[in-house]
Amino acid sequence: MAETNQRTVYGQTLVELCRENPNILVLDADLGGSTMGKMVEQALPDQHIEMGIAEANMASVAGGLAQVGKIPFINSFAVFAAGRAYDQIRQSISIGKLNVKIVGSSAGCSDFGDGSTHQSIEDIAIMRAIPNMTVIVPADANETAAATRYMAENKGTMYMRLNRNSYDNVTEEGTPFRFNEPAVVREGSDVTVFACGIMVGKALEAAEQLADRISVRVVNVSTIKPLNAEKIKEYAKDVRGIVTAEEHSIVGGLGGAVAECLRRERIPMEFVGVNDRFGESAHCYADILERLGLTAAHIAEAVESIYNG
Amino acid sequence: MNENRKRISELESKAKILRQDVIKCIGVGVAGHVGGSCSAADLVTALYFYKMKYDPKNPHWEGRDYFLLSKGHVAILQYAALAEAGFFPVEDLPRCKEVGFHLQGHPHLSTPGIEVGTGSLGQGLSLGLGMAIGLKLDDKPNRVYVLVGDGEQNEGQIWEAAMAAAAKQMDNLCAIIDNNTLQAQGPIAERLPSEPIAEKWKAFGWNVIEIDGHNMEEIITALDQAETIKGKPTAIIAHTVKGKGISFAENVTGFHNRALTQEEYDQALAELA
Numbered sequence: 001m002a003e004t005n006q007r008t009v010y011g012q013t014l015v016e017l018c019r020e021n022p023n024i025l026v027l028d029a030d031l032g033g034s035t036m037g038k039m040v041e042q043a044l045p046d047q048h049i050e051m052g053i054a055e056a057n058m059a060s061v062a063g064g065l066a067q068v069g070k071i072p073f074i075n076s077f078a079v080f081a082a083g084r085a086y087d088q089i090r091q092s093i094s095i096g097k098l099n100v101k102i103v104g105s106s107a108g109c110s111d112f113g114d115g116s117t118h119q120s121i122e123d124i125a126i127m128r129a130i131p132n133m134t135v136i137v138p139a140d141a142n143e144t145a146a147a148t149r150y151m152a153e154n155k156g157t158m159y160m161r162l163n164r165n166s167y168d169n170v171t172e173e174g175t176p177f178r179f180n181e182p183a184v185v186r187e188g189s190d191v192t193v194f195a196c197g198i199m200v201g202k203a204l205e206a207a208e209q210l211a212d213r214i215s216v217r218v219v220n221v222s223t224i225k226p227l228n229a230e231k232i233k234e235y236a237k238d239v240r241g242i243v244t245a246e247e248h249s250i251v252g253g254l255g256g257a258v259a260e261c262l263r264r265e266r267i268p269m270e271f272v273g274v275n276d277r278f279g280e281s282a283h284c285y286a287d288i289l290e291r292l293g294l295t296a297a298h299i300a301e302a303v304e305s306i307y308n309g
Numbered sequence: 310m311n312e313n314r315k316r317i318s319e320l321e322s323k324a325k326i327l328r329q330d331v332i333k334c335i336g337v338g339v340a341g342h343v344g345g346s347c348s349a350a351d352l353v354t355a356l357y358f359y360k361m362k363y364d365p366k367n368p369h370w371e372g373r374d375y376f377l378l379s380k381g382h383v384a385i386l387q388y389a390a391l392a393e394a395g396f397f398p399v400e401d402l403p404r405c406k407e408v409g410f411h412l413q414g415h416p417h418l419s420t421p422g423i424e425v426g427t428g429s430l431g432q433g434l435s436l437g438l439g440m441a442i443g444l445k446l447d448d449k450p451n452r453v454y455v456l457v458g459d460g461e462q463n464e465g466q467i468w469e470a471a472m473a474a475a476a477k478q479m480d481n482l483c484a485i486i487d488n489n490t491l492q493a494q495g496p497i498a499e500r501l502p503s504e505p506i507a508e509k510w511k512a513f514g515w516n517v518i519e520i521d522g523h524n525m526e527e528i529i530t531a532l533d534q535a536e537t538i539k540g541k542p543t544a545i546i547a548h549t550v551k552g553k554g555i556s557f558a559e560n561v562t563g564f565h566n567r568a569l570t571q572e573e574y575d576q577a578l579a580e581l582a
Contacts, residue, residue: 025446049442052476057469060432064439067425070446072439088466091429092436096418 002142002173005166007105009141011036013148014073018047024152027062027074029055034164035075035105055080059088059102066098071152077111078104078161082123094132094157101151102127102159108197108247109279110164112288119279119288120161125252127159128225134158135225137246137254139185139200140169143222146177154179163198163247165285170201171220180223182231188217191303192235192242196221196254199245199272205296206303214307224254229261241268241306245299247289249274268309270302316359317525323393324354324525325581328554330389332577334402337569343577344564346386348489348522348549349456355528356454356485357390365395368421374451375424375440379433380458380487381415382566388412388420396422431464433457434484438474441482441542452536453482460492463501468513474542475514482542483535484515487522489551493565510544522547554581 003009018024018040028037030053041048051058055076062072074081081104082089093100109119127135134156138144144162151158170185185200186207193216195203200220207216219235221227236242242262244255255271262269274292282288289295327350335341353376357363361374378387385405392399397411397420405412411419415428424440427433437455444451461467474482492500503509510517516538520527528547535543551565552558555577569577 025443046446051473052469054466054469054473056431056466057435057438057473060435060466060470061439061442061473063425064436064441065443066439067436068440068443068447070443087429088432088435091426092432095426 002169004141004169006138006141006144006162007034007036007164009145010103010148010162011039013145014040015043017149017152018044021071021152022047023069024071024073025049025065027051027058027072029053029058029076029080031076034077035103037075055084056088059085060092062100063092063096063098066100071099071101073101073103075103075105077118078107078120078123079118082120082126082159086126090130094130097132097157099155100157104159104161106164107161108163109288109292110285112282112285115281116278121249121274121279122252123161124224124246124248124254125256128252128257132157133225134223136160136223137196138162138222139197139220140167140171142169142173142175143171143177146175147222150177150179161197167198168201170204180226180228182219182221182228182235184217184235185220186216186218188215189238190215190240191306192217192219192239193245193299193303194219194221194232194242194254194258195245196224197247199247199294199299202294202296203245203299206299209296209300210303214303216303221254224257227257227261232258232261233265236262236265236267240309241270243270243272243299243302243306245272247294249276251276268306270306272299272302320354320358320525323358324351325554326393327354327386327389329578329581330392330399330402331385332569332574332581334385334388334405335569336403337571337574339406340566340568341385342382342566343555343558343569344491344551344561345380345458345487345489346383347553347555347558348551349383349386349487350553351523351525351528352456352485352487352547353386353390355525355532357394359529360532361454363394365422368396372451375437375453377425377433377437377453377455378416378427379455380430380461381427381433384414384416387416391420391422430458430461431466434467434470437482438470438479441474441479442477445479445481451481455482455484457484457486459486459488459490459503459506460497462486462503462506471510471513471515478540479542480539483545484542485545485547487549488546489549491551491560491562491565495562507546510546514541516541516543517546518543519546519548522549523553556580
């Protein structure tokens with residue numbers, strides 16, 4: 001069975017990529033055991049740099065490394081990678097379009113136990129607002145492997161957010177990353193759900209639950225910035241309305257991006273996401289997803305409301 | 310006159326030209342960072358016209374040394390040095406901040422010879438550290454120089470970088486602290502006192518050299534000495550005077566970022582002639 005944890009497959013892919021290209025460097029801020037940067041540290045210690053608990057310095061150092069021809073991947077929890085080092089990502093990296101890859105691990109509420117301080121519900125919005133930034137949210141472990149390779153092999157400032165927990169793959173193993181290509185993972189004709197990350201799988205569950213009454217198309221939007229407006233419009237126009245689903249605040253994330261894209265269209269739209277609140281601790285992932293309204297049932301409810309007008 | 314004396318005299322003349330360029334770059338009626346440019350002018354002159362290797366016709370030449378202006382607000386000083394070194398025409402200087410032009414208010418990669426963008430204080434030393442690490446990984450001899458403001462040392466990131474640079478033993482990295490003792494809102498000793506500076510850098514594991522930042526001989530001696538230190542980065546703490554060379558701007562907080570009147574402009578150029 002294919003690996004089902006994004007972090008694990010990310011670490012494995014980094015090791016492969018580092019072996020292929022000695023210019024790839026993996027930087028950690030004392031969280032390598034979680035980000036899986038430790039896999040590189042163990043396999044190829046010369047290509048791993050421990051920067052200590054200093055995310056701001058790590059981000060700017062990565063900018064310097066990029067300017068002497070290196071391909072740095074900087075790693076931390078998403079909440080710190082995108083939040084703590086925001087200004088360094090903006091000033092040291094993005095203005096210069098530097099070839100730095102920022103990977104926000106344990107994103108969304110996937111670090112369920114640690115609570116609001118460690119759960120990132122705004123990283124997509126923050127990163128998306130920065131000019132020159134690419135934002136990638138892989139749907140599963142398989143797509144994470146492909147996206148990681150894409151990031152290493154293509155120039156540019158890129159942010160990728162990863163889930164901490166294991167869950168079933170919804171994309172094919174070994175498929176090259178389809179950059180900026182929203183992908184239909186289930187066809188349907190009544191309502192389209194645009195989803196990213198773990199919510200792609202949950203949207204498929206919702207579509208299955210509704211199958212005898214409502215035909216739901218599910219689209220995996222793993223490249224949130226740039227957003228392929230042509231494809232979004234194509235998948236939104238031939239249905240009654242659309243739903244977006246993300247493990248992120250409804251402010252500024254995938255829903256916001258899709259709404260910006262469809263601003264001239266008269267298409268009913270519903271958001272499934274975190275309703276402008278912080279997370280909190282939970283004993284298990286399912287509990288916090290339920291608490292924040294991020295389940296297949298929540299998506300099904302939103303689809304029904306669009307379908308029924 | 311012996312060789313050394315002659316060289317120093319030439320560098321002193323060059324520093325005067327850079328200060329004149331700064332004034333011409335700012336012009337009349339437009340705010341510009343006169344004070345911090347003039348305090349660092351001798352340091353930047355020594356780097357560009359004595360110490361650093363570079364090719365103005367090929368700014369990305371692999372053998373070059375790197376200069377990063379962590380105190381990015383004195384971009385005009387670096388622009389003056391780059392123009393005098395031949396990276397772009399001196400005639401470009403007065404067009405600084407013109408919409409669509411390559412000379413931005415803070416260093417930007419659109420300008421030939423600029424290695425990284427800076428302006429948000431505290432980040433240049435980290436950027437330089439990244440370059441130093443990358444160069445060392447490739448066994449390259451290039452050196453990295455970062456000009457840090459003394460007020461800028463308020464930023465925590467400076468000390469994150471200081472700790473990391475010493476831990477990684479980056480002896481190809483040299484920080485130069487423009488210790489002009491004034492920050493934007495007044496004397497550092499009154500705003501956010503940060504002395505003892507030398508002891509702080511020593512405690513962080515750096516080789517520290519203290520100099521008079523307007524004495525060209527001391528500057529070039531320090532830069533030469535820094536290159537010989539192995540196993541640790543060097544911090545040159547240069548004691549300077551904000552607004553140096555322009556009588557009415559010297560040690561005056563108000564000249565951190567201010568527009569010049571026509572009268573002040575004329576007087577400044579006359580004093581720097």
